[in-house]
Amino acid sequence: MSAVIELTGITKRFPGVIANDNVNLVVERGEIHAICGENGAGKSTLMKILYGMQQADEGTMKVDGEVVAFNSPTDAIDAGIGMVHQHFMLADQLTVLENVVLGAEPVRAGGAINFKEAKAHLSAVGADYGLTIDPDDMVETLEVGERQRVEIIKVLYRGAQILILDEPTAVLVPQEVEALFENMRELKAGGATILFIDHKLDEVLEISDSITILRQGKTVASMKNDGVTASDLAELMVGSELPSPETAESTVTDHVALSLRDVTVVDDDDRSVVENINLTIHKGEILGIAGVEGNGQAELVDAIIGTASVSKGVVELLGTDITSMSVRKRRESGIAYVPEDRHREGLMLEAPLWENAALGHQTQKPYGSRWFMNRAGTRAQTELIREQFDVRTPNVDVSAHALSGGNQQKLIIGRELTSAPSLLLAAHPTRGIDVGAQAAVWEQIRNARKAGLATLLISADLDELIGLSDTIVVMLRGRMVARLSPSEVTPRDLGAYMTGAATQDTSSPDTSSPDTSSPDTAGR
Amino acid sequence: MARLQKLHDVPAWIRWPVYALLGIFLLTVVQSITGTERLTQVSTSREMLRWAVPIFLAGLGGLFSERAGVVNIGLEGMLILGMWFGAWGSIEYGAWWGLVIGMAGGGLGGLLHAIATVTFQVDHIISGVAINILAPAITRYLSDEIWASPTTSPRTTSVGDWDVPFLAGGTIFGWESPDVLLDIGKAEWWFVSDVADLIRGLLRGTHWVAIIAILLVPATTWLVWRTRFGLRLRIAGENPQAGEAQGINIIRYKYVAVVISGALAGLGGAFISTELSGLFQGGNSAGRGFIGLAALIFGNWRPGGVLAGALLFGYVFGLDLKDLDGTASHALLLVNTVVLGAVLLWAVKRRRTTDAVLAGILGSGAFIWWLSADAVPSWWSNILPYVLVLLVLVFFSQRLRAPAKLGEPYRKGS
Numbered sequence: 001m002s003a004v005i006e007l008t009g010i011t012k013r014f015p016g017v018i019a020n021d022n023v024n025l026v027v028e029r030g031e032i033h034a035i036c037g038e039n040g041a042g043k044s045t046l047m048k049i050l051y052g053m054q055q056a057d058e059g060t061m062k063v064d065g066e067v068v069a070f071n072s073p074t075d076a077i078d079a080g081i082g083m084v085h086q087h088f089m090l091a092d093q094l095t096v097l098e099n100v101v102l103g104a105e106p107v108r109a110g111g112a113i114n115f116k117e118a119k120a121h122l123s124a125v126g127a128d129y130g131l132t133i134d135p136d137d138m139v140e141t142l143e144v145g146e147r148q149r150v151e152i153i154k155v156l157y158r159g160a161q162i163l164i165l166d167e168p169t170a171v172l173v174p175q176e177v178e179a180l181f182e183n184m185r186e187l188k189a190g191g192a193t194i195l196f197i198d199h200k201l202d203e204v205l206e207i208s209d210s211i212t213i214l215r216q217g218k219t220v221a222s223m224k225n226d227g228v229t230a231s232d233l234a235e236l237m238v239g240s241e242l243p244s245p246e247t248a249e250s251t252v253t254d255h256v257a258l259s260l261r262d263v264t265v266v267d268d269d270d271r272s273v274v275e276n277i278n279l280t281i282h283k284g285e286i287l288g289i290a291g292v293e294g295n296g297q298a299e300l301v302d303a304i305i306g307t308a309s310v311s312k313g314v315v316e317l318l319g320t321d322i323t324s325m326s327v328r329k330r331r332e333s334g335i336a337y338v339p340e341d342r343h344r345e346g347l348m349l350e351a352p353l354w355e356n357a358a359l360g361h362q363t364q365k366p367y368g369s370r371w372f373m374n375r376a377g378t379r380a381q382t383e384l385i386r387e388q389f390d391v392r393t394p395n396v397d398v399s400a401h402a403l404s405g406g407n408q409q410k411l412i413i414g415r416e417l418t419s420a421p422s423l424l425l426a427a428h429p430t431r432g433i434d435v436g437a438q439a440a441v442w443e444q445i446r447n448a449r450k451a452g453l454a455t456l457l458i459s460a461d462l463d464e465l466i467g468l469s470d471t472i473v474v475m476l477r478g479r480m481v482a483r484l485s486p487s488e489v490t491p492r493d494l495g496a497y498m499t500g501a502a503t504q505d506t507s508s509p510d511t512s513s514p515d516t517s518s519p520d521t522a523g524r
Numbered sequence: 525m526a527r528l529q530k531l532h533d534v535p536a537w538i539r540w541p542v543y544a545l546l547g548i549f550l551l552t553v554v555q556s557i558t559g560t561e562r563l564t565q566v567s568t569s570r571e572m573l574r575w576a577v578p579i580f581l582a583g584l585g586g587l588f589s590e591r592a593g594v595v596n597i598g599l600e601g602m603l604i605l606g607m608w609f610g611a612w613g614s615i616e617y618g619a620w621w622g623l624v625i626g627m628a629g630g631g632l633g634g635l636l637h638a639i640a641t642v643t644f645q646v647d648h649i650i651s652g653v654a655i656n657i658l659a660p661a662i663t664r665y666l667s668d669e670i671w672a673s674p675t676t677s678p679r680t681t682s683v684g685d686w687d688v689p690f691l692a693g694g695t696i697f698g699w700e701s702p703d704v705l706l707d708i709g710k711a712e713w714w715f716v717s718d719v720a721d722l723i724r725g726l727l728r729g730t731h732w733v734a735i736i737a738i739l740l741v742p743a744t745t746w747l748v749w750r751t752r753f754g755l756r757l758r759i760a761g762e763n764p765q766a767g768e769a770q771g772i773n774i775i776r777y778k779y780v781a782v783v784i785s786g787a788l789a790g791l792g793g794a795f796i797s798t799e800l801s802g803l804f805q806g807g808n809s810a811g812r813g814f815i816g817l818a819a820l821i822f823g824n825w826r827p828g829g830v831l832a833g834a835l836l837f838g839y840v841f842g843l844d845l846k847d848l849d850g851t852a853s854h855a856l857l858l859v860n861t862v863v864l865g866a867v868l869l870w871a872v873k874r875r876r877t878t879d880a881v882l883a884g885i886l887g888s889g890a891f892i893w894w895l896s897a898d899a900v901p902s903w904w905s906n907i908l909p910y911v912l913v914l915l916v917l918v919f920f921s922q923r924l925r926a927p928a929k930l931g932e933p934y935r936k937g938s
Binding site for chain 2: 099107113
């Protein structure tokens, strides 16, 4: 076998980050090569460079032994490389055939598309690689897996021999993943080389011939899929740094603040993105949710705050069923919310701080009443937040975008915690803020916990999860796959559960029985 | 449901005439009840066509623009530009050149819209409204400069019209062929003569531009749905990023589409000034660019649908034109009642309670109005096209499919 792709010393810098730092990658002809790594490890950037969507600052690329420089995807297509993006590039209201031929249409004199020839070519390509699809179907009628097949056919139709699949399984349900793998094996048998990005290690081990692992923009390992175990991979992916010591005593009580029973959330295509989740959070408890992004954590939070509707199951807050309550009512009954994206969901960037401080609480004292805002009260409260939560700002009249990310986040935490909540939903509360602000946010959450607040914490920072949580559950493909005690778990273990390399039996209906989270056992 | 599905398998060239016959049948029945005769007169369908042509051309222009993702509310302005340039070209260079120059004038308006919306990412509505304000002002200024009168031009020349031989008594090489439809119409057979009259209105004194407009239906269908150009134009409106990923210059297609859009609206305008009025006169557009946009939505962004919408709206206006006492438009209320009744049945069958209730209320409203008055005021027929569009949007919006990325700004490489 010969190397069909050879990347040497690829470096790509963006303002403030090095996305790829001296990355090397060798792909043999006719193999399925997996690229693994956590979010932000630089996988997608590397693939975009290979596909000509971005240009490397340093390093050389060889395709079939020849040095190449791609300025656009067109160059890459000419060199026989095709890419299937994670977000499909398809027009829903066009047919499969129209989508496939777009940009490479066979035409008769006069500019009419020769649909007959196109159809013949499409079915020939399909037959070569064992892919079938009806060319006259409207794309909007297709399932996600079928749409992906259209994308693959689109690439093959242009004569690509090397396929890049960007997280192809992220959008699929398990059965569809099986079908995709079947297709990938057929493609390989047909002579294609496949590069694919994935961070679900069970899948990687099942399908790939070789594996390259990236961490923080660097290649940390490249190996044949031969006697490798998932936990080896997980360790390489997340590193094995120890958690920062956490000395706070357990404050978990017996009072249930939030309880979810069999909660299922479906997406627009009616597929479960959150499936049969059972969990309980007690007063004074921080429950951490670990998981690779896109495995249902965000939708779970949406279901609790009320921005997504629960298709099955019950959500209870302090013993009251809130499953069909409006967001407004839920907020008023004591749910505090630190959203994942503070710019989109947490703040009005153009508005002054005091207006931002009232967001989500505008109908409650001291911000206002049902119909009117209380300006004086709101401003006074904002001053209070500014003082207590150390929001560094000249005054409360500056607009929110004038603040640094850390101070914006402190404002959000402040407004949520001063509203005397009974439950805090914190999604990535320290993402993208500096170390000092991070420590401050942690301190505030810890203090609130001591005062009896129940917290649901979602974070991609495993050290943060292990450090703050009293209990950790792991979500994978919308399901709860593990329940762990932070005192006994390492980031490496977590990584294994998050990627499906390790599994735990969580079949009992409510695994958060007091046994696992009572003060006696959860104390550290 | 199965039967409905079968109806969809019937080819369009059979389906549409069947719909038309059903419509005429309804008109005939209503006419028998109300005693008016104007609903199916020769002059009514003749006026309908004269009104429908500019509406259709504007709507078809909108189709090009909106299929490429650019909302074109500036059609009215482009139509006005076409009116002026058409008149000017006709006076200076002759009738056919008038049409060509009218298209160029409208195309210029389209180009302006394209520069604003595609290159500078101006909001499509704002740019369109600006063009609608600009066009009357520019034409007024130009008229004053060139014809020394801000509102009217000298007489223009016309490319003329044509009588269809045999059916409507047209002449072939000087020989006058029989006028079959006239004879049938005179025979006063119930329904049959009504159909003959209405068809004769379309075939006698048919403007050449009207014939061109009708031919544009299959031509557009072919261009937009069967050619490479059309596919790329549609991707610009459906998913420009997907097109860009395949190396298609989306910006260029948007430009071409919006300019074509303006040119077609301009042809509609030139038709108004040179063929209908015989001169340019400010205000003669009578909002037909806007109604064209309504026909576009009514017709679900498809050429045949736009034509159907234009004819329907043209009918309402055309009927009103000769209906000085308002009795014929009054009879239309009964037609509305029947149609809303049909919608009611449809909604009940589909278990769509809200729709059924709404159709019931509106239908009874129309019926009560019909019973309680002898005539309707003329503003009613002026707003009727918009009322129809609103009704279509209310009841059938789930079946309407606008281009997916209509009105969304597109930036290369984002």
